[in-house]
Amino acid sequence: MTLVYVETDENAQVQLTSAEAITFARTNADVLAATTPTQLPGGGPDTSREVAGPPSGSSGSGGLGGGVEVAVIGPLSNDCVDELTRLGVDTIHHLEHTDLEAYSAAAWAQALVDIAPETGTVMASGTPRGMELMAHVAVRTGERMAANVVAADDGGLLRQVLGGAAFERLQLGGDLQVLTIAGHACNPQETTPTSPEIVSHSPAAAADDLRTRVVRTEVETADDTDTSGLTQARAVVGAGRGVGSENGFGEVLELVDHLGGALGASRVVTGLGWRPHAEQVGQTGSRITPDVYIACGISGAVQHMAGVEGAKTIIAINTDEESTMVQRADYAIIGDLHEVVGAVNEEIRNRRG
Missing domain, CATH: 3.40.50.620 (HUPs)
Incomplete structure (x- = not known):
């Protein structure tokens, strides 16, 4: 049994x-x-x-x-x-x-x-x-x-x-x-x-x-370190330095919403303070196993790749066709992530009417 x-x-x-x-x-x-x-x-x-x-x-x-x-x-x-x-x-x-x-x-x-x-x-x-x-x-x-x-x-x-x-x-x-x-x-x-x-x-x-038990629970805030949504998501969209700035996540976040997934971030992004550490994917962040991982503007450092090895399909969007992420991906699109992701979002909106 x-x-x-x-x-x-x-x-x-x-x-x-x-x-x-x-x-x-x-x-x-x-x-x-x-x-x-x-x-x-x-x-x-x-x-x-x-x-x-x-x-x-x-x-x-x-x-x-x-x-x-x-x-x-x-x-x-x-x-x-x-x-x-x-x-x-x-x-x-x-x-x-x-x-x-x-x-x-x-x-x-x-x-x-x-x-x-x-x-x-x-x-x-x-x-x-x-x-x-x-x-x-x-x-x-x-x-x-x-x-x-x-x-x-x-x-x-x-x-x-x-x-x-x-x-x-x-x-x-x-x-x-x-x-x-x-x-x-x-x-x-x-x-x-x-x-x-x-x-x-x-x-x-x-x-x-x-002797050891939970004595209090608190409602999560945006600054908390809960990663359950990221580790359980079937679709994860990763964002790296290629987004450009703290205000450059618009297209990526829209794609996350379309897919009903979660946003992941590279160590560089969280290190710059653009996104909270709870969203970091990699050896020092969360190890994820989604059905699809879409890496946007992420070069593919060793510690980051260790966190996404469990993904069933990896799609890379990057301007550098020689980057590790592009070379390791199942599918790759060479181009500016804002243009590519923006076009994907527009197509999804059109198909959904």
């Missing part, structure tokens, strides 16, 4: 990356379910790992199987259930308790461990929260963890490393696989709607697990 931790937003809606993780789990169910207990030198299965028993009311899920179950911590909306149904989920574990109202990595991870199968897979999307929770789950179950997995087959797991510049194939072994799935490793795919069983849990947390 595979258990997927589902992140929800402030409206209790399923996050895009969690929908991707569920799709990954469902489409790779047979491979993920093939985990077998580690063999000790004596030939018997390793039963030394202890897993806390399920809380009262739990289905006690465990054992080998190809089903996909999910865990939602906090409010469970009807819209969330409907989407999980369309994503082909078999069981929804709803965990809700006053101890879990504020995010606490240790407490939330233990709640997941309590309902995890003894053999199979526990996984989450590769967001900061998903990474933190799965790391805690791995430690508490005594299992290994693979981060940023992009594929699974009979040969093992394939994960991206070095910001997507290289891939590593590995086999975790052990009884339980603990994974995070790289953002946009697959597209969310709805399937024949299921009729998932909803199992409610009310797990209290140990005092030690609540």
Whole structure:
């Protein structure tokens, strides 16, 4: 069995990356379910790992199987259930308790461990929260963890490393696989709607697990450093020094709006103060994995390329046909970005009437 931790937003809606993780789990169910207990030198299965028993009311899920179950911590909306149904989920574990109202990595991870199968897979999307929770789950179950997995087959797991510049194939072994799935490793795919069983849990947390938790949240402002919109966007338009000035982003921002995407910036742009650091793409900024990355006036420094290696398609707009970005792009347009992007925007406006 595979258990997927589902992140929800402030409206209790399923996050895009969690929908991707569920799709990954469902489409790779047979491979993920093939985990077998580690063999000790004596030939018997390793039963030394202890897993806390399920809380009262739990289905006690465990054992080998190809089903996909999910865990939602906090409010469970009807819209969330409907989407999980369309994503082909078999069981929804709803965990809700006053101890879990504020995010606490240790407490939330233990709640997941309590309902995890003894053999199979526990996984989450590769967001900061998903990474933190799965790391805690791995430690508490005594299992290994693979981060940023992009594929699974009979040969093992394939994960991206070095910001997507290289891939590593590995086999975790052990009884339980603990994974995070790289953002946009697959597209969310709805399937024949299921009729998932909803199992409610009310797990209290140990005092030690609540020593570190969120005590206050604040509304974001333009100067905050949240990058979730950039890292989850399917289309990113990058802007470099070629925009010319702090006031040269008009055409680029219009294109972002047309695509329903996000704006990314080079280190030079943020260093000059033209855009906030939260929009910086690169080794010292955000590493992105959109379906399409449109680089406008960006030469393609090494640190920037490290941040966009995960993009499925790169389109470069630049006056320098010898620039690294142009040479590495899937498609390139040689010309002034203001003229090119302006013409693209005009064409989109005309086609939309």
